[in-house]
Amino acid sequence: MFGDYSLGDLGSIFVMQGFAGLILFSVYVLMALGLAIIFGQMGVINMAHGEFMILGAYVTWMTSNFFQTYLPSLFSGYFFLAMILAFVASGALGMLVEWVLIRHLYKRPLDTLLATWGLSLMLQQAYRSVFGAREVGVELPQWMLGSLHVSDSIEVPINGVFVMCLTVLITVCVAYVMYKSRWGRQVRAVVQNRIMAGAVGINTEKVDRYTFGLGCGIAGVAGSAFTMIGSTGPTSGQLYIVDTFLVVVFGGAASLLGTIASAFSISQTQSTLEFFMSGSMAKVLTLLAVVGILMLRPQGLFALKVRK
Amino acid sequence: MSSNKSGVLMSDEANKGLLSPLRRKLLMGMAAVPAISMLPRASFAQTPATSAVNTTGLAVTDTEVTVGILHSATGTMAISETGSIEAEKLAIEQINAAGGVLGRKIKFIQEDGASDWPTFAEKAKKLLVNDKVAAIMGCWTSASRKAVLPVVEQYNGMLYYPTFYEGLEQSKNVIYTGQEATQQILAGLDWIAKEKGAKSFFFIGSDYIWPRTSNKIARKHVENVLKGKVVGEEYYPLGNTQFNSVINKIKLTKPDVIFTDVVGGSNVAFYKQLKAAGIDLSKQALLTISVTEDEIDGIGGENIAGAYACMKYFQSLDNPNNKAFVPAFKKMWGEKTVIGDVTQAAYLGPWLWKLTVEKAGSFDVDKIAAASPGVEFKGAPEGYVRIHENHHLWSKTRVGRAKLDGQFELIYETADLVEPDPFPKGYQ
Numbered sequence: 159m160f161g162d163y164s165l166g167d168l169g170s171i172f173v174m175q176g177f178a179g180l181i182l183f184s185v186y187v188l189m190a191l192g193l194a195i196i197f198g199q200m201g202v203i204n205m206a207h208g209e210f211m212i213l214g215a216y217v218t219w220m221t222s223n224f225f226q227t228y229l230p231s232l233f234s235g236y237f238f239l240a241m242i243l244a245f246v247a248s249g250a251l252g253m254l255v256e257w258v259l260i261r262h263l264y265k266r267p268l269d270t271l272l273a274t275w276g277l278s279l280m281l282q283q284a285y286r287s288v289f290g291a292r293e294v295g296v297e298l299p300q301w302m303l304g305s306l307h308v309s310d311s312i313e314v315p316i317n318g319v320f321v322m323c324l325t326v327l328i329t330v331c332v333a334y335v336m337y338k339s340r341w342g343r344q345v346r347a348v349v350q351n352r353i354m355a356g357a358v359g360i361n362t363e364k365v366d367r368y369t370f371g372l373g374c375g376i377a378g379v380a381g382s383a384f385t386m387i388g389s390t391g392p393t394s395g396q397l398y399i400v401d402t403f404l405v406v407v408f409g410g411a412a413s414l415l416g417t418i419a420s421a422f423s424i425s426q427t428q429s430t431l432e433f434f435m436s437g438s439m440a441k442v443l444t445l446l447a448v449v450g451i452l453m454l455r456p457q458g459l460f461a462l463k464v465r466k
Numbered sequence: 467m468s469s470n471k472s473g474v475l476m477s478d479e480a481n482k483g484l485l486s487p488l489r490r491k492l493l494m495g496m497a498a499v500p501a502i503s504m505l506p507r508a509s510f511a512q513t514p515a516t517s518a519v520n521t522t523g524l525a526v527t528d529t530e531v532t533v534g535i536l537h538s539a540t541g542t543m544a545i546s547e548t549g550s551i552e553a554e555k556l557a558i559e560q561i562n563a564a565g566g567v568l569g570r571k572i573k574f575i576q577e578d579g580a581s582d583w584p585t586f587a588e589k590a591k592k593l594l595v596n597d598k599v600a601a602i603m604g605c606w607t608s609a610s611r612k613a614v615l616p617v618v619e620q621y622n623g624m625l626y627y628p629t630f631y632e633g634l635e636q637s638k639n640v641i642y643t644g645q646e647a648t649q650q651i652l653a654g655l656d657w658i659a660k661e662k663g664a665k666s667f668f669f670i671g672s673d674y675i676w677p678r679t680s681n682k683i684a685r686k687h688v689e690n691v692l693k694g695k696v697v698g699e700e701y702y703p704l705g706n707t708q709f710n711s712v713i714n715k716i717k718l719t720k721p722d723v724i725f726t727d728v729v730g731g732s733n734v735a736f737y738k739q740l741k742a743a744g745i746d747l748s749k750q751a752l753l754t755i756s757v758t759e760d761e762i763d764g765i766g767g768e769n770i771a772g773a774y775a776c777m778k779y780f781q782s783l784d785n786p787n788n789k790a791f792v793p794a795f796k797k798m799w800g801e802k803t804v805i806g807d808v809t810q811a812a813y814l815g816p817w818l819w820k821l822t823v824e825k826a827g828s829f830d831v832d833k834i835a836a837a838s839p840g841v842e843f844k845g846a847p848e849g850y851v852r853i854h855e856n857h858h859l860w861s862k863t864r865v866g867r868a869k870l871d872g873q874f875e876l877i878y879e880t881a882d883l884v885e886p887d888p889f890p891k892g893y894q
Contacts, residue, residue: 171717177710178710178713318742386738393542393731397706397707436699437702437703
């Protein structure tokens with residue numbers, strides 16, 4: 159298939175294809191991080207993850223409208239404030255949901271699947287009633303549109319670079335919080351042995367609530383970032399949920415590193431295959447590969463060694 | 467409105483067909499005593515007896531007739547179907563304000579298909595069997611229509627289906643008020659080939675029946691008629707949000723025209739990423755058959771400005787019917803609502819049904835099905851439409867160019883109405 163193209167063309171395509179893969183990787187990591195914390199660390203199967211993302215997207219949309227109407231001069235920087243607000247809104251909703259719903263289900267983790275799925279339906283209908291059934295368009299500041307012109311045939315999308323930087327930043331923050339901070343140690347202690355953690359004086363209820371809130375907050379930031387590359391509608395969250403679970407389960411539920419490794423392998427496979435065959439076939443082959451590997455390694459790529 | 471005129475004419479014809487001797491005597495009596503028309507029930511003169519216009523037990527009374535509205539008000543498809551619901555309600559309200567159908571006000575029962583195809587079939591059955599509606603305005607996706615089709619055929623209902631679709635279907639019980647594939651695609655391809663001298667085409671669509679069938683027709687047309695070349699044909703699963711790889715392929719193959727039928731949330735992602743990848747739609751020709759004003763709301767005008775869309779209706783159309791329709795729609799549903807191609811086609815449904823009922827002089831489904839061919843609606847916002855023998859509409863094909871404000875600028879329209887051809891020879 160490459161016979162018709164010059165060497166220069168091919169070179170730039172490989173570069174851009176590399177970027178496409180990296181962008182997909184960042185998107186996967188960003189959407190899976192929140193779930194990795196909730197599902198991986200707490201064992202809660204959060205089917206409403208996509209809806210928490212879309213809450214972030216709607217917050218971004220509202221912020222954008224607010225700035226356009228009242229503070230047009232500051233419009234170019236609104237996105238940063240929008241992401242913070244998205245984190246706060248989704249995190250707060252997450253903590254509320256944990257308090258009302260999830261904390262009663264820690265002993266029945268499979269039931270969280272049903273409860274959060276119901277929650278996702280309720281949230282979708284709530285968005286539909288509040289924001290309308292139609293999709294909304296989030297207007298971006300001029301500097302976030304378009305692409306960086308590297309050479310005549312190589313162009314790098316700015317929003318892709320933005321997502322990449324954001325992903326790195328959030329991953330570093332999460333890793334620091336989970337593995338270096340006192341609070342992170344408490345989270346991991348609760349995950350490993352709830353009763354024992356309580357016995358040594360950790361307020362397990364509080365830890366649960368903040369962990370769930372953090373996971374949902376990160377989902378909100380992801381949703382906010384995805385307004386640049388995807389749609390914002392009541393059911394847009396559903397577009398991400400399958401891929402998100404795929405990444406987390408494939409990576410090994412309890413491991414952040416696993417999530418990153420799995421996002422990397424899935425995104426690279428997908429993006430490379432997409433280039434050589436049609437999009438649908440690429441998806442099928444990627445899923446087949448994941449299923450095959452999970453049959454050999456049911457615990458996922460990386461798993462904590464725990465005594466069962 | 468011109469339709470009123472034909473409405474009166476047709477109900478006169480209907481009166482001729484009355485069978486009941488009592489009714490005839492009554493009418494003669496009324497003709498003999500003009501003063502009687504001053505009485506409150508004067509309109510009775512134009513209202514034929516229920517027993518005469520409804521021989522199959524539909525929900526028709528002396529003052530009311532019930533129709534069903536069957537769309538997704540919840541679920542994924544609510545994004546698209548909301549506009550159709552709104553248009554149908556507007557049409558019904560306008561028809562009622564103008565005197566109703568055969569002297570009867572239209573009452574509607576709205577059911578929610580919930581974006582779930584079995585639910586559509588179940589609700590259609592409920593409307594036909596329990597509510598005995600005289601007609602159903604409804605369905606949007608081909609999948610929902612395919613689910614409802616056996617039901618309306620079994621219980622002999624009448625469905626007015628608004629969406630442009632892939633064709634390859636025809637039923638006595640369905641009137642297709644949108645375009646079938648050849649009506650939508652061929653004229654647009656001809657135009658862009660002539661206008662841009664386009665020879666190479668890159669197809670990209672969502673992976674289901676409509677884009678695949680449409681692209682099949684488009685490919686045959688490009689290869690056999692336009693003598694051009696299809697340099698790529700790509701499909702992505704519904705809901706896909708990452709298009710960077712295919713955009714790279716487009717950059718590599720440098721087609722004259724990108725021809726797209728990506729739908730739903732994917733649409734938004736596709737255009738945002740196209741723009742971000744530095745493809746400038748003012749230089750790269752892109753022809754879409756899946757983006758209407760409704761979709762641009764979500765995509766954002768700045769991401770798609772410059773693209774061409776091939777439709778039969780644009781909100782910006784400059785004709786007297788549309789100039790009345792757009793403000794009426796906005797008055798009912800809010801200043802900010804936009805009107806896309808399918809919304810307009812949905813608006814045609816109740817009107818075409820009313821005109822057909824008046825032509826047939828009856829609410830009976832068999833008579834309506836037989837009377838449909840030839841029914842013309844001069845008040846259509848798209849200009850003028852007429853029902854073909856095959857229950858599709860004669861309508862024009864138009865090409866519009868997307869502007870920053872989310873509206874289309876009309877660039878081209880076919881001189882004549884395009885004949886609907888749901889089973890195109892040489893394209894299968």
